[in-house]
Amino acid sequence: MNHLAPLLFTKEAVVFDLDGTLMHTEPEIRMAINAALVDCGFPEIDPEMALPNLHGPSREVLESAAAMVDVPSSFVPKLQEAYMRHYKQQAHAHSRLYPGALELLEHLRDHDFKLAVCTNKVEANARHALRTVGIIDFFDVITGGDTTAHAKPHPLPLSHTLKQMGVAHEYAVLIGDTHVDARCAAHCNVDFILHQNGYGAPSEPEHKIAGQFNTYGGVFT
Secondary structure (H helix, E strand, C coil), X not given: CCCHHHHHCCCCEEEECCECCCEXXXXXXXXXXXXXXXXXXXXXXXXXXXXXCCCCCHHHHHHHHHHHCCCCHXXXXXXXXXXXXXXXXXXXXXXXXXXXXXXXXXXXXXXXXXXXXXXXXXXXXXXXXXXXXXXXXXXXXXXXXXXXXXXXXXXXXXXXXXXXXXXXXXXXXXXXXCHHHHHHHHHCCCEXXXXXXXXXXXXXXXXXXXXXXXXXXXXXX
8 A cells, every 4th residue: 555655645635535435324324224214114124235325326325225125216205305314313423434534634634635525425414424523624625416416426526626626637636435436536537546445346446546445544654
């Protein structure tokens, strides 16, 4: 992982995905999905079954989860309404930062990097999650799945983020964990770094990866 420091020091800005990249939020998402399913009269998803989509906007996450327990597509809007209510009530009590993420943010800030979050999570929920774990003040810009007209992998969210930061694409890097982040970065001609311990499958990224790491502790060492 020592190859990442030389790459990062050619940049001015580091943009992070949130779910599966900065924070482990799967338990929170699963709890809200199961509570919503019960509210709508459907069975919970078996805890042994992996959620197939943890990278899309909330509706896509719900659609993929609903299909696992044979929920008709016509119920998805009602399911999404219940999900958003339960997710808000949980207040991110079960989400946590990945080990070493805070230290990396501090290191980047000490070296005068501009920092941002670009996620498909609803912006209000992203801000609440970042505030709950105490890192919101690190970020100059926070772009959610509803901030712009399109979500990742469309280039607009990342382009919007960099424009707000005042950073040219060639001087930024996106750190993410799935093919959605890799595609978004490729569409924007931004270098992509893969967090391998996130929610993406190892074979998912189809675009160029400038670097990758398993744990945050070794990114600069």
